[in-house]
Amino acid sequence: MTGRPWLLIAVLGIAASASAEEDPNRLDALEKENLELRERVGNLEQAKAEQDALAKDAKDAEEGLGLNMVVRRGDVWGIFQLFGDTGFNYLSPELPNRGGTYFFDGTVDLFFTARVGDHFQVLSETVFLSAIGTTADTSKWDQERLWGAWQFSDFLQVKLGLEHGPISRWNNLYHHGKWLELTITRPFLARFEGDGGVIPMHEAGLEALGSVEAGKGRVTYALFLSNGRGPVVTDVEEFSDHNDAKAITGLVGYEPAGEHPLFVGVAVRWDEIPPNPTDPARIHSIGQVIVNLQVDYRGERIQILSEVAWISDADRSSSTDFEHITGYFQVGYALNDMWTPYFRFDIRTMDTGDPYYAPVNRDLDIWEIVTGARFDFLDNAAIKFEIGFGDRQQRNGGGVVSDQGYIRVGFQLAFVF
Amino acid sequence: MRFRALLLLSCTALGAAEDASKKPPLELAVIVHPENPVAKASLAELRAYLRVEREFWPNRKRCDVYLPQSTTDEYDVLLQKVYRMSHKKLQKYWARRLFSGEISARPSYVPSAKAAGEEVLKSEGAISIVSAKTVPAGVKVLLIDGKKPGEDGYPLVGIPGEAEQEP
Numbered sequence: 023m024t025g026r027p028w029l030l031i032a033v034l035g036i037a038a039s040a041s042a043e044e045d046p047n048r049l050d051a052l053e054k055e056n057l058e059l060r061e062r063v064g065n066l067e068q069a070k071a072e073q074d075a076l077a078k079d080a081k082d083a084e085e086g087l088g089l090n091m092v093v094r095r096g097d098v099w100g101i102f103q104l105f106g107d108t109g110f111n112y113l114s115p116e117l118p119n120r121g122g123t124y125f126f127d128g129t130v131d132l133f134f135t136a137r138v139g140d141h142f143q144v145l146s147e148t149v150f151l152s153a154i155g156t157t158a159d160t161s162k163w164d165q166e167r168l169w170g171a172w173q174f175s176d177f178l179q180v181k182l183g184l185e186h187g188p189i190s191r192w193n194n195l196y197h198h199g200k201w202l203e204l205t206i207t208r209p210f211l212a213r214f215e216g217d218g219g220v221i222p223m224h225e226a227g228l229e230a231l232g233s234v235e236a237g238k239g240r241v242t243y244a245l246f247l248s249n250g251r252g253p254v255v256t257d258v259e260e261f262s263d264h265n266d267a268k269a270i271t272g273l274v275g276y277e278p279a280g281e282h283p284l285f286v287g288v289a290v291r292w293d294e295i296p297p298n299p300t301d302p303a304r305i306h307s308i309g310q311v312i313v314n315l316q317v318d319y320r321g322e323r324i325q326i327l328s329e330v331a332w333i334s335d336a337d338r339s340s341s342t343d344f345e346h347i348t349g350y351f352q353v354g355y356a357l358n359d360m361w362t363p364y365f366r367f368d369i370r371t372m373d374t375g376d377p378y379y380a381p382v383n384r385d386l387d388i389w390e391i392v393t394g395a396r397f398d399f400l401d402n403a404a405i406k407f408e409i410g411f412g413d414r415q416q417r418n419g420g421g422v423v424s425d426q427g428y429i430r431v432g433f434q435l436a437f438v439f
Numbered sequence: 440m441r442f443r444a445l446l447l448l449s450c451t452a453l454g455a456a457e458d459a460s461k462k463p464p465l466e467l468a469v470i471v472h473p474e475n476p477v478a479k480a481s482l483a484e485l486r487a488y489l490r491v492e493r494e495f496w497p498n499r500k501r502c503d504v505y506l507p508q509s510t511t512d513e514y515d516v517l518l519q520k521v522y523r524m525s526h527k528k529l530q531k532y533w534a535r536r537l538f539s540g541e542i543s544a545r546p547s548y549v550p551s552a553k554a555a556g557e558e559v560l561k562s563e564g565a566i567s568i569v570s571a572k573t574v575p576a577g578v579k580v581l582l583i584d585g586k587k588p589g590e591d592g593y594p595l596v597g598i599p600g601e602a603e604q605e606p
Contacts, residue, residue, distance in 0.1 A: 099544045101537065137543040140501035140564065145540050173543070175495050185540075199538050233492075240492065279483050281523050322524075359527060401527060438534065 097139045105131035107200040109434035115426070117154065127152055128434070131166075131198045144170045149198045153216070165260075166198055166224065177232040184260050187225035188244040188273035189289045191316035191329055201436040204325065204362065204396055206406045209350035210370040210388060211314075211329050215256050220348060220370065220384055221312060221331060222251050222291075225271065226260040239278035242287070246271040251310070253298035255382055265307070267294035275316070285318040295378060297339070303377045306338035310378075323356045335376050344376035344385075352392075360399065366392040368412075374423060386415035386423065394432075403437040465516050466571040467595040468588045470555065470578040472563045475500075479582035482521075482594045488566060489521050490532075491542045500564035504546035505555055507568055512599035517568055519597045526602075568595075 091102040107128035116122035130150040137143045147167040153160050169183030186193045192212035196202045213219035227248030233240050249259040250269030257264075275287030291312040298304035314331040330349035337344065348371070354364035369389040372379065379385040394408025411429040418424070469485060471477065476498050480488070487493040488502050496502055507513040509526050522529050533545040549555045555567035556575025571588035574580055586593040 101544065103534075103538065133538060135537065135540070135543065140495075140499075143543040167540075169540075173494070175499055176493055194539060195535065197538065202535055202538065235487075240487075359525075401530065 098136060100134070100136040103133045104439045105129070105133065105199045105201050105437070107434055107436040109206070109432060111433075112431040114429050119157070120154070128200060128436075129198060131200075133199070141173050142170070143173065147197060175232070177234050179231050181229040181231065182227075184224060184226045185229060185246075186223055187246055187248065187271050187291070188229075188231070189221055189271050189291050189312060189314055190223065190331075191285070191287065191314075191318055192327065193223050195318070195327075199438065200434070201402070201404060201438040203436075204327075204354045204364050204406075205352070205366060205392060205394060206408050206432045206434045207392070207410065209329075209352070209366065209368045210390075211331055211348045211350055211368075215258055218384065220255070220333065220346065220372070220379060221314070222258070222269075222293075224258045224260060225249070225269070226258075227268070236276075239276055242273070242275045242277065244271070244273040250293040251295050253296050253301075253304065255379060255384060264296040265294060267296075267307075269293035282319065282321045284320075285316065287316040289314045289316065295335075301377065301381070304339055308338065308378050309336040310334065325354045325356075327352045335378055337377055339377065344373040346370070346372045346376070346379075346385075354396070360397055361395060362398075363395045364393070364408075366390075368392060374415075383417055386417065388412065388414040400437075402439060403435070406432070406434045406436065408432050462512065462599045464596050464598050465512050466588050466593065467513060467516055467520070467568050467597075468571040468574050469566065469568055469581040469583060469595070470559050470574060471566050471581060472559055473577065473579045474563050475579060477581065478579070479585060482584050485581070485583055486521055489517075489546075489568075491536070491546070494542070496564055498563075503544075503558075503562055503565045505549045505558045505565055505567040506546050507555070508548050508550055513568060513570055515599045515602045516595070516597035518602035520595050 093100040093102075108126065109128060110123070110125050112123045114122055128151070132148045132150075133146070135143065135145040145167060146165075148163060149166050150161065150163045153162070165184065167183075167185055169181050169185050171179055171181040173179040186197055188194060190212045192209065196208075200206075208214075208217075210218070211221060212223065214223050225246055225248035227246060229244060229246040231242070231244035233242040235241075246269075248269045248271070249263040250265075250267065251257065252259045252264055269291060270293075271289060271291040273287055273289040275285055277283065277285050289312075291310075291314075293310045293312075295308040295310055297307055311334045312331055314329055317326065317328045319326040328349070328351040330347070333346040333348070335344040335346075348369065350366055350368040352364065352366040354362050356362045367389075368391075371387050372385045374380075374385050376385045390410050390412030392408055392410040394406060396404055396406045398404045409429070409431050411427070413425055413427050415423050416426050469480075475496060477496060484493070489504055491502070491504060494502055507517065514526075518524065518526065518529065524532065533542075536542045537545055547558075549558055549567060552569040552573040552575055555569050556578055559565045559567050559575075559578050569575065580587065584592070584594050588595070
């Protein structure tokens with residue numbers, strides 16, 4: 023028994039010496055393995071960080087304007103956007119029953135468009151807006167655009183529904199998106215039917231449009247068959263038609279190829295305005311023809327937009343023809359990425375007594391000079407400040423027409439998300 | 440005399456710093472699906488496709504544009520050579536055209552040449568732009584103005600960082 027501990031010690035000693043010989047190799051192997059693993063983990067971490075950065079950059083890049091409310095599911099692409107504006111006005115002389123200064127909430131414009139596959143697209147524009155009433159202000163919502171379109175090719179797209187007609191370039195560029203407009207106010211030519219306009223801005227019907235390359239540029243065209251205008255100038259006829267005669271609007275435009283977009287176009291519109299059963303002076307229809315010349319140039323700093331429209335009304339009740347002209351010339355100059363001062367000359371000359379326009383006093387002349395500045399303090403929000411002054415005709419209760427000078431100052435905050 | 444020497448030294452140093460900050464020219468390749476019938480395009484035609492003025496290929500497939508992300512050198516050269524406007528202006532351009540109904544969707548962005556290749560191979564109408572050095576496998580590279588990347592006179596070559604700044 024006394025010799026056994028020595029035996030044990032001897033065995034342990036041999037084992038220990040064997041282990042000591044193995045350890046350096048094992049440690050080397052472990053260390054090597056450890057280094058390899060650390061390197062792999064490092065690489066993986068770096069790759070992940072790079073991927074995350076790329077994904078974030080890509081998302082930021084795509085966001086661009088607003089909240090980037092874009093959805094893509096398979097073949098369906100959907101985009102939602104919201105426009106809005108609010109502001110302050112000073113008017114002299116003031117509106118009837120109102121003070122000369124007032125704050126206002128402008129419009130909230132909900133825009134949605136979706137494409138399904140290569141050829142089908144739908145678009146909707148709904149606007150919530152306020153209006154100055156006789157005694158109290160009112161708010162309402164309007165479906166401004168709602169259409170579905172099949173695009174066969176660049177040359178032909180067929181669109182069915184409610185759309186802004188091609189008669190006005192301004193209308194087709196900006197619709198109800200105040201943030202897109204350089205100025206606070208629209209020119210007389212492009213005012214809406216319910217806001218003093220003399221040209222129809224909305225059309226319900228069937229439109230064919232497209233473009234084709236020609237020479238060193240591109241020819242665009244549009245042909246719109248629509249319900250036309252109702253018996254009164256504010257009636258858009260988006261749900262029904264008072265007569266079976268349809269309005270036809272045609273547009274031909276040319277865009278020369280070049281660094282900066284230029285568009286020159288002419289639009290013509292024919293309509294048979296139905297009689298007005300509530301107006302004894304309107305027992306027959308009015309044949310209306312509108313011709314509109316359009317120029318739109320967007321240079322690096324200068325942007326020019328100008329339109330001139332000639333309106334001819336053949337009143338079959340009185341066998342009288344009335345002719346009206348309205349137009350504007352607007353120029354803006356971008357000083358930098360934020361400030362764009364602008365100027366506009368705006369005029370509407372009307373033949374007094376046109377039974378279609380006279381009931382709402384739109385047969386009266388008006389001209390205005392507008393000057394102001396737009397300040398894009400964010401990518402998707404702008405402040406506009408403008409002054410307008412001019413002269414307008416007004417009709418008193420006895421039907422006597424007189425001239426009146428006026429001035430207005432406006433401030434607007436417009437945004438898109 | 441000492442002042443002049445100092446001025447000269449400063450100017451030389453500034454010039455050297457500017458040269459050092461300049462990136463080497465970058466050449467872009469225009470990639471499409473291998474089945475796309477178009478093999479070559481003029482620079483004007485390419486502009487029309489990438490600005491979505493032309494929305495369809497001759498085979499009536501819709502031309503879906505995939506742009507490099509806006510922070511990349513490829514995007515910068517693309518702004519110089521094709522769009523000729525700043526990134527901000529381009530964003531407004533898309534917003535206006537989309538809102539007016541002129542286009543049904545704005546271009547998408549891809550984070551890498553690999554992702555661009557994947558999108559192009561996935562859709563017959565897709566078109567994208569990558570660096571000529573990182574053309575993904577399997578795609579077709581368009582000739583622009585009759586030239587391919589690397590040839591003299593190829594138009595899609597630019598120095599990153601020289602895109603139009605906001606006026």
